[in-house]
Amino acid sequence: MQFSGVTGEWNNSFKTNVMSVIEIQQLTKTYRETLVPVHAVNGIDLKFEKGEFTAIVGPSGCGKTTLLNLMGGIDRPTSGQILVEKVDITQLTASQLVDFRLYNIGFIFQSFNLIPVLTVEENVGFVMELQHRQREEITARIQYLLTAMGIAEKTKLRPKYLSGGQQQRVAVARALAAKPKFILADEPTANLDSKSTNTLLNLMASLNEKEQVTFIFSTHDQRVMDKARRIITLEDGKVISDTSVKHSHAEAQN
Amino acid sequence: MLIRIAWRNVWRNKTRSLVIIIAVVVGLWGGVFSDAFMQGMTEQQIYSTIHTETGHIQLNQPGFLQNFDLQKRITNADSLVAILKTNPAVAGAAAIVRVTAMATTASSSAGIMVNGIQPSDQQVVSNLSQLLVQGDYFKSNRANEAVIGQQLADKLHVKLKSRIVLTLQTVSGDLVYGAFKVAGIYRTHDSDFDQQMFFVRNQDLQALIDFPPAAASVITVLLHQSDDTEPMAASLQEQFPDLQVQSWVQLAPMLQAMSGTMLQFSLIFVGVILIALAFGIINTMLMAVLDRTREIGMLLSIGMRPAKVFGMIMLETIFLSLTGAIIGVLVSVASISWFGQHGIDLSIVAEGFNALGYSSKVYPSLGADFYLILTCMVIGIAVVAGLFPARRAIRLKPAEAVRGE
Numbered sequence: 001m002q003f004s005g006v007t008g009e010w011n012n013s014f015k016t017n018v019m020s021v022i023e024i025q026q027l028t029k030t031y032r033e034t035l036v037p038v039h040a041v042n043g044i045d046l047k048f049e050k051g052e053f054t055a056i057v058g059p060s061g062c063g064k065t066t067l068l069n070l071m072g073g074i075d076r077p078t079s080g081q082i083l084v085e086k087v088d089i090t091q092l093t094a095s096q097l098v099d100f101r102l103y104n105i106g107f108i109f110q111s112f113n114l115i116p117v118l119t120v121e122e123n124v125g126f127v128m129e130l131q132h133r134q135r136e137e138i139t140a141r142i143q144y145l146l147t148a149m150g151i152a153e154k155t156k157l158r159p160k161y162l163s164g165g166q167q168q169r170v171a172v173a174r175a176l177a178a179k180p181k182f183i184l185a186d187e188p189t190a191n192l193d194s195k196s197t198n199t200l201l202n203l204m205a206s207l208n209e210k211e212q213v214t215f216i217f218s219t220h221d222q223r224v225m226d227k228a229r230r231i232i233t234l235e236d237g238k239v240i241s242d243t244s245v246k247h248s249h250a251e252a253q254n
Numbered sequence: 255m256l257i258r259i260a261w262r263n264v265w266r267n268k269t270r271s272l273v274i275i276i277a278v279v280v281g282l283w284g285g286v287f288s289d290a291f292m293q294g295m296t297e298q299q300i301y302s303t304i305h306t307e308t309g310h311i312q313l314n315q316p317g318f319l320q321n322f323d324l325q326k327r328i329t330n331a332d333s334l335v336a337i338l339k340t341n342p343a344v345a346g347a348a349a350i351v352r353v354t355a356m357a358t359t360a361s362s363s364a365g366i367m368v369n370g371i372q373p374s375d376q377q378v379v380s381n382l383s384q385l386l387v388q389g390d391y392f393k394s395n396r397a398n399e400a401v402i403g404q405q406l407a408d409k410l411h412v413k414l415k416s417r418i419v420l421t422l423q424t425v426s427g428d429l430v431y432g433a434f435k436v437a438g439i440y441r442t443h444d445s446d447f448d449q450q451m452f453f454v455r456n457q458d459l460q461a462l463i464d465f466p467p468a469a470a471s472v473i474t475v476l477l478h479q480s481d482d483t484e485p486m487a488a489s490l491q492e493q494f495p496d497l498q499v500q501s502w503v504q505l506a507p508m509l510q511a512m513s514g515t516m517l518q519f520s521l522i523f524v525g526v527i528l529i530a531l532a533f534g535i536i537n538t539m540l541m542a543v544l545d546r547t548r549e550i551g552m553l554l555s556i557g558m559r560p561a562k563v564f565g566m567i568m569l570e571t572i573f574l575s576l577t578g579a580i581i582g583v584l585v586s587v588a589s590i591s592w593f594g595q596h597g598i599d600l601s602i603v604a605e606g607f608n609a610l611g612y613s614s615k616v617y618p619s620l621g622a623d624f625y626l627i628l629t630c631m632v633i634g635i636a637v638v639a640g641l642f643p644a645r646r647a648i649r650l651k652p653a654e655a656v657r658g659e
């Protein structure tokens with residue numbers, strides 16, 4: 001465990017012999033389109049273990065989205081490595097990256113998560129169809145996930161007939177449907193009111209608890225940070241703190 | 255799934271899709287209907303040329319048509335006509351004595367072609383007797399009556415019962431004059447024909463120029479079925495090797511050429527319209543892709559292959575185009591078959607059409623081969639039009655697209 005220049009403590013519970021799901025080494029991303037180069041990610045080293053529930057926070061423009069995009073393999077770093085279960089995804093070809101994303105990562109964006117012309121259940125089934133899963137398995141999993149997310153009665157509706165919070169819950173179900181190694185959520189609650197935010201976070205937390213789903217999400221929202229068990233703070237593309245919060249979800253839900 | 259998404263995407267922005275679909279419908283209908291109209295005019299022209307002027311087949315002495323030499327005649331024409339009439343495929347046969355002449359009246363003169371006919375036979379092979387605008391078709395038994403075209407009557411300033419003096423050569427080459435009285439004035443859809451073709455009774459002309467009674471210059475044959483023309487012409491040629499046998503195709507080569515190139519012309523015409531429509535389709539689909547930048551970024555992010563995204567946009571373009579094309583073709587087929595039965599009356603503007611040899615009532619029609627090639631063209635154009643927006647979609651970088659830039 002090396003975290004040079006990082007002030008936060010390192011929670012020892014992660015130190016056990018669990019293999020890191022993600023290991024980021026000396027990662028940088030520099031945008032040179034502008035006159036002055038922007039170091040959006042400026043030398044980050046991080047490790048994420050299976051079952052984490054982690055918030056990435058920091059002021060606007062600190063590089064949260066850029067970091068998540070790099071980890072998710074939808075953007076290429078300027079330098080550094082991203083090892084996902086020992087595979088350096090920065091070395092993958094564009095075509096390999098597509099499959100990497102399909103089988104390993106669940107994405108949740110701030111908005112535009114769902115295909116508007118498909119129903120809720122078709123949206124959740126879509127990634128599984130891309131994965132060429134069996135029809136019965138897909139049907140069963142749609143049923144299971146939508147029930148778990150508390151929107152089983154909305155399966156036949158198109159997304160536009162759902163509230164913002166319900167849409168994000170479908171997005172979580174869709175992200176989980178692919179059985180990914182981890183889920184990356186970029187400000188998933190930014191468009192939600194506090195009640196929906198609470199519902200969504202509690203659902204995510206309970207999935208994390210019960211099924212060991214790894215969630216890594218960025219946020220501005222203090223209430224969202226409060227639910228996290230690890231908070232990584234960025235500033236100007238660097239990690240300035242990495243804190244583990246010892247509380248159970250049960251306690252956070254109150 | 256891809257098909258389902260693409261089809262539903264077509265209907266996402268209903269107004270935008272409907273606008274381009276209507277453009278395709280109207281454009282195609284306009285093009286296809288004009289083509290059918292022109293095709294109908296050509297068929298009409300062929301029909302009236304055959305049924306008024308040429309018949310399906312004509313027989314004459316080789317060389318006669320070059321300078322209408324009276325020596326080049328069919329000596330046993332009457333018996334030949336009798337033989338032809340017994341053929342079950344033949345609707346009618348008629349012998350004509352044909353000679354060039356100068357027509358003179360008190361105020362004017364014109365070069366004409368005198369046709370000596372047997373009215374009862376001629377009426378079977380030509381519908382000219384039904385095209386009279388004044389007078390009648392050799393109804394009285396008076397000698398030296400003539401039936402002439404409206405154009406010639408105007409040119410010579412004659413009316414019914416006017417006298418026209420013809421100057422012509424006898425068989426032995428002497429000049430003779432003959433006075434004929436206008437008994438009927440006809441009007442066809444071919445103004446050249448109306449200006450030149452001067453009809454008189456066979457026996458009057460034969461007597462005037464010392465032409466042998468049983469002989470003729472030309473024998474016109476009308477068949478029951480147009481399709482029999484070529485085999486019948488061939489068999490007649492075999493039967494009468496000394497005569498020249500010609501079908502209407504040889505007698506009116508321009509018509510044949512026109513109907514032969516009609517399909518290509520029609521396809522080029524709708525092709526140009528389709529290319530113009532393709533730009534509208536490309537524009538609509540580029541807008542659709544632009545509107546959905548974030549969504550396409552999301553699809554690429556969650557692991558949809560660019561090839562699939564490309565296919566999805568291609569399918570959308572094809573569905574959009576085909577929806578318009580199918581409706582356009584249905585509207586075309588419906589309107590063409592309705593007007594094909596009822597005809598389009600162009601009598602208001604008919605003067606101009608008459609000069610070109612067209613009838614004033616047009617029955618549009620198009621063959622199945624046209625629609626077959628049209629379908630292939632529409633699909634081809636849709637595929638080409640889809641390439642641009644589809645390429646635009648897969649060029650999106652997911653990281654940038656999901657940011658919504």
Ligand SMILES: Nc1ncnc2c1ncn2[C@@H]1O[C@H](COP(=O)(O)OP(=O)(O)OP(=O)(O)O)[C@@H](O)[C@H]1O
Nearest residue numbers: 031033034038040059060061062063064065066067
């Ligand atoms: N395509 C780009 N070209 C140039 N600069 C970019 C590009 N994308 C991001 N940046 C810059 O990189 C920096 C980090 O951006 P990023 O979106 O990762 O920040 P963020 O922490 O997600 O911000 P926010 O909280 O506002 O979402 C910013 O200064 C931004 O302006």
Ligand SMILES: [Mg+2]
Nearest residue numbers: 064065066186
């Ligand atoms: Mg961001």
